Amino acid sequence: MSAATTGIPAATTAGAAAPTDRPRRPRRSDRGRQEARLGLLLCAPAVLVLVAVVGYPILQAVWDSLYSYKLTNPDARRFVGLENYALILSDPIWWQALWVTVLITVVTVVVELVLGFALALVMNNALGSLRPALRTAILIPYAIITVVSAFAFRFMFDITSGFVNTWLPFVPDDLDWFASFGTAVTVISISEIWKTTPFISLLLLSGLAQVPGELQEAAKVDGATWWQRMRRVTIPNMKAAIMVALLFRTLDAFRIFDNIFIMTNGAAGTESVSFLAYRQTIQRLEIGIGSAVSVLLTVCVALIALLFVKGFKVNLAASTRAGR
Amino acid sequence: MRRPTALLALALVAPLAACASAESGPPTIAWYVNPDSGGSARIAEQCTEESDGAYVLTTTLQPRDAPGQREQLVRRLAAGDTSIDLMSIDPPFIPEFANAGFLAPVPDEVAEVVTQDVAEGAVEGASFGGELVTVPFWANTQLLWYRKSVAEAAGLDMSQPVTWEQIIQAAADQGVTVAVQGTRAESLTVWVNALVTSAGGEILQNPDEEDPQAVVPDLDTDAGRTAAQIIADLSAAGVGGPQLSNADEDINASMFEGDSAGFMVNWPFVWQRAKSAVEAGTLDQAVLDDYGWAMYPQSVAGEPARPPYGGVNLGVSAFSEHPDLAFQAAQCIVDPQKQAEFYLSDGNPPGSLVAFDEPEVQEAFPMADLIKESLQNAAPRPQTPFYNEVSTSLQRTWHPPRSVSPDSSPSRAEDLIVDVLQGRALL
Numbered sequence: 249m250s251a252a253t254t255g256i257p258a259a260t261t262a263g264a265a266a267p268t269d270r271p272r273r274p275r276r277s278d279r280g281r282q283e284a285r286l287g288l289l290l291c292a293p294a295v296l297v298l299v300a301v302v303g304y305p306i307l308q309a310v311w312d313s314l315y316s317y318k319l320t321n322p323d324a325r326r327f328v329g330l331e332n333y334a335l336i337l338s339d340p341i342w343w344q345a346l347w348v349t350v351l352i353t354v355v356t357v358v359v360e361l362v363l364g365f366a367l368a369l370v371m372n373n374a375l376g377s378l379r380p381a382l383r384t385a386i387l388i389p390y391a392i393i394t395v396v397s398a399f400a401f402r403f404m405f406d407i408t409s410g411f412v413n414t415w416l417p418f419v420p421d422d423l424d425w426f427a428s429f430g431t432a433v434t435v436i437s438i439s440e441i442w443k444t445t446p447f448i449s450l451l452l453l454s455g456l457a458q459v460p461g462e463l464q465e466a467a468k469v470d471g472a473t474w475w476q477r478m479r480r481v482t483i484p485n486m487k488a489a490i491m492v493a494l495l496f497r498t499l500d501a502f503r504i505f506d507n508i509f510i511m512t513n514g515a516a517g518t519e520s521v522s523f524l525a526y527r528q529t530i531q532r533l534e535i536g537i538g539s540a541v542s543v544l545l546t547v548c549v550a551l552i553a554l555l556f557v558k559g560f561k562v563n564l565a566a567s568t569r570a571g572r
Numbered sequence: 573m574r575r576p577t578a579l580l581a582l583a584l585v586a587p588l589a590a591c592a593s594a595e596s597g598p599p600t601i602a603w604y605v606n607p608d609s610g611g612s613a614r615i616a617e618q619c620t621e622e623s624d625g626a627y628v629l630t631t632t633l634q635p636r637d638a639p640g641q642r643e644q645l646v647r648r649l650a651a652g653d654t655s656i657d658l659m660s661i662d663p664p665f666i667p668e669f670a671n672a673g674f675l676a677p678v679p680d681e682v683a684e685v686v687t688q689d690v691a692e693g694a695v696e697g698a699s700f701g702g703e704l705v706t707v708p709f710w711a712n713t714q715l716l717w718y719r720k721s722v723a724e725a726a727g728l729d730m731s732q733p734v735t736w737e738q739i740i741q742a743a744a745d746q747g748v749t750v751a752v753q754g755t756r757a758e759s760l761t762v763w764v765n766a767l768v769t770s771a772g773g774e775i776l777q778n779p780d781e782e783d784p785q786a787v788v789p790d791l792d793t794d795a796g797r798t799a800a801q802i803i804a805d806l807s808a809a810g811v812g813g814p815q816l817s818n819a820d821e822d823i824n825a826s827m828f829e830g831d832s833a834g835f836m837v838n839w840p841f842v843w844q845r846a847k848s849a850v851e852a853g854t855l856d857q858a859v860l861d862d863y864g865w866a867m868y869p870q871s872v873a874g875e876p877a878r879p880p881y882g883g884v885n886l887g888v889s890a891f892s893e894h895p896d897l898a899f900q901a902a903q904c905i906v907d908p909q910k911q912a913e914f915y916l917s918d919g920n921p922p923g924s925l926v927a928f929d930e931p932e933v934q935e936a937f938p939m940a941d942l943i944k945e946s947l948q949n950a951a952p953r954p955q956t957p958f959y960n961e962v963s964t965s966l967q968r969t970w971h972p973p974r975s976v977s978p979d980s981s982p983s984r985a986e987d988l989i990v991d992v993l994q995g996r997a998l999l
Binding site: 316319320321322335336339341342407408422423424426427513514515516524527528530531532533537541 | 639643646647650668671672674755756757814815816817818823826827957960961964971972995996997998999
């Protein structure tokens with residue numbers, strides 16, 4: 249809308265009165281502007297690629313989610329607006345899957361954070377010559393493909409091929425771990441924790457390395473105990489690293505699929521949100537409903553990210569500048 | 573600089589040259605096969621040779637389980653993939669393929685040849701809407717396997733038809749198991765369908781219906797309730813084994829090789845498996861000698877059982893560039909002699925009844941005549957284009973076996989099938 253059509257004097261809209269209202273950002277020099285433009289140009293290819301490989305599929309999924317569309321019957325495709333979303337949100341299966349996903353996410357991330365922190369401390373304090381070997385050993389589970397580790401845990405806990413029932417004294421020999429919800433989710437979570445704790449510990453290790461040594465020494469000189477130094481010096485100084493580790497793992501855990509697919513195939517009430525999306529899209533070929541589930545999953549993931557960034561009150565960009 | 577440039581040029585041109593040479597030879601017919609012990613690949617070689625240069629038949633493996641095979645084929649066919657010519661398809665998915673227009677029509681002269689001397693169930697399973705849409709290949713059915721020693725101790729006369737009630741009772745008395753497929757997978761649908769059809773019912777009233785809104789389930793009936801009662805009884809009697817809710821055909825087969833084995837319903841591969849185990853020295857010959865087989869158990873005493881029907885049929889893709897040659901190859905594959913060899917090498921029973929009469933087959937499979945009879949009585953799963961939805965709804969409402977009840981499971985399954993097909997529920 250132009251100034252002429254709104255009837256507001258052009259000078260006002262151009263910001264002539266603005267300086268009196270609020271402080272203005274410092275004016276950039278010509279060189280600064282050129283540098284900013286160069287920066288944008290340099291980013292542009294990466295942004296374009298991202299838009300092509302991330303933005304386009306997301307938009308396509310949002311578009312498809314507004315249709316009733318079955319892959320084997322494309323002629324019957326019709327626009328249904330938000331009906332798919334209403335169907336999903338009113339179905340108890342969605343809420344059950346969401347509850348399972350949240351449960352697995354919270355349990356695994358909390359346990360991984362504690363274990364990962366302990367492992368990071370071990371790695372950080374290990375003797376110089378031992379450190380590389382220790383780091384590699386701790387990282388091995390993370391290098392294993394999730395499907396492979398899921399099969400390994402499935403066979404370990406299986407009644408016929410597994411050894412867990414005979415090894416654990418308090419477990420009856422004929423306990424079928426995958427027959428009921430509690431035991432099945434326990435095995436799924438153990439597998440998840442075993443595989444991804446190394447990832448979280450590696451991120452925390454980098455955080456530990458950033459804690460200034462002089463602060464630790466000063467605290468030591470002042471007579472602070474190990475626990476006091478941990479609480480007052482180490483942890484506050486690695487807040488950004490903890491947040492990054494938690495955020496990455498939470499987003500990852502929320503999309504859990506492989507372990508459930510291999511171990512229970514969704515039986516015993518263990519379906520997660522990703523599994524629900526798979527079942528609608530790939531098994532039922534209901535592209536519309538499946539896309540709607542995927543969009544809801546994306547929204548959940550975005551909300552989690554927002555919650556973390558706001559909740560931790562850590563400015564990652566600022567902390568990297570400070571670290572330089 | 574010259575040499576790398578020349579190498580680069582060669583690298584770019586070489587694949588083109590390969591393409592040119594491939595095009596000049598006979599056309600390649602790509603057959604998507606189910607994993608087996610190498611029988612399909614051998615047949616493909618033979619047919620290539622017999623075609624006298626008309627085509628080269630190649631094989632590509634599909635995923636291991638039937639739903640995985642369906643997912644892969646459907647996704648690719650929906651995208652109009654021309655690289656699939658011929659595919660091995662599990663019978664329950666054939667209506668969905670046919671309804672979606674993924675299958676090339678079977679020429680009349682081919683249909684006439686490939687249905688000669690073929691078990692009725694196999695022809696039915698290869699058709700949709702009264703028309704043959706695929707070529708029947710091998711057919712499969714489940715038998716009741718029992719330990720002779722257990723049946724004898726329980727006083728069961730296995731030369732006469734037995735009921736589920738009898739074998740559950742006998743197993744409970746003898747402290748042995750009845751191995752059934754209680755896992756939440758396709759095999760559970762196979763079991764439920766056999767129980768319902770043996771009790772004189774059907775899962776759907778109108779499986780041919782092409783409008784999902786108009787499909788009517790038929791489970792909340794006497795037959796449906798009888799089926800649910802059998803599952804509830806088996807679970808309550810505790811004879812299904814500790815792994816009942818996760819037991820599939822393989823778990824059942826190993827249960828039946830164990831000490832607590834009594835009875836089992838399963839496909840005939842278990843015989844071949846036990847024989848191989850004896851040869852490998854992991855199973856006693858005495859155990860194999862104790863294996864007995866009989867017709868599938870009756871749901872209702874006096875009413876003949878309708879055993880499960882399985883197997884594989886050959887479909888020609890509607891997007892194939894050489895449908896004529898693909899049908900020619902299909903005819904070669906299903907030749908009774910090759911089916912008999914396939915049975916001997918891979919243990920998959922032939923759809924052709926003539927193949928059962930081969931002397932080697934009779935010798936290697938002492939239960940061949942029973943399989944032939946069982947195939948004639950077998951009932952297919954509902955032949956509906958919405959089979960995946962129907963089967964998955966059934967699995968969701970009839971699993972785990974300990975939760976099945978004649979009062980609620982049939983009606984819950986009916987409600988879910990209708991809701992899913994009318995787009996009112998997730999699956």
